[in-house]
Amino acid sequence: MSLRRRIAIASALLLVVAIAATVALGIVAHRSLDDPLALPAEGYVLDIAVGTPFAAVVRRLHDAHLLEHREPLLLYARYAGFAQRVKAGEYLLEPALTPRGLLDLLVAGRVRLHAITFVEGWTFAQMLGALAGHPAVEHTLGDPAPDAIMAALGATEANPEGLFFPDTYRFPRGTRDLDILKQARQQ
Numbered sequence: 315m316s317l318r319r320r321i322a323i324a325s326a327l328l329l330v331v332a333i334a335a336t337v338a339l340g341i342v343a344h345r346s347l348d349d350p351l352a353l354p355a356e357g358y359v360l361d362i363a364v365g366t367p368f369a370a371v372v373r374r375l376h377d378a379h380l381l382e383h384r385e386p387l388l389l390y391a392r393y394a395g396f397a398q399r400v401k402a403g404e405y406l407l408e409p410a411l412t413p414r415g416l417l418d419l420l421v422a423g424r425v426r427l428h429a430i431t432f433v434e435g436w437t438f439a440q441m442l443g444a445l446a447g448h449p450a451v452e453h454t455l456g457d458p459a460p461d462a463i464m465a466a467l468g469a470t471e472a473n474p475e476g477l478f479f480p481d482t483y484r485f486p487r488g489t490r491d492l493d494i495l496k497q498a499r500q501q
Contacts, residue, residue: 346386347414351407353380358407359426361487368397371420380407387413396421404487427484432498434480441478441498445491452490467496 358380362371372388375381391397396417403425407416428450432441438460445451455463461472471477478498485494 346383347390348412349382350410350412351375351380351416352382353407353409353411355409357409360405360407362400362402362405362420364402366402368400368420371400375416381413387417390414391417401425425486427486429482429484430494431482432478432480436480438474438478441495442491445494450485450487450489451494452488454490454492463492463495466492467499469499 358378360371360375368391369388372381372384372391376384381387388397390413391400400417400420401423403423405419405424406426407419411419428448430444430448430451432444436444442455442463445455446453455466458466460474464472464474469477478495481498483494483497
């Protein structure tokens, strides 16, 4: 057998092995998108600030040992056009969530909602106290007088007592206290 023929056969074998390895790697990468993340039983809170690149989010999950392989998710998100569509916010990642499910959650913007309850019979001061003590509320009111708060709400009434509906209100982290009061007043 001539040297030229041996080189051709070796080159063909190398090409077949390279193609087989690429296909196998592709299959493993595709399957890794459907393997659950290594999340704790109580879940994991992921906070994404406005302007955070998706690659930084994936790196954070990988560094926290929640995502075993980051490249398949990055490639999938980039080529499917999802990487630029991830929305900022606070997310609760629950056990059994897959990388593909994570991406769906982040693109849909299904953020974690917090709750505050205004109990029937509460005074306006008690409602303000509940808002001031809630860690997920953005505190913008400070300690103004009730008539100033009513003016900020666009209300004509000066006395706020009895104007706010007692209920449980759900909101994403960073919602302003004034916005929660507006919602309670519109009920």
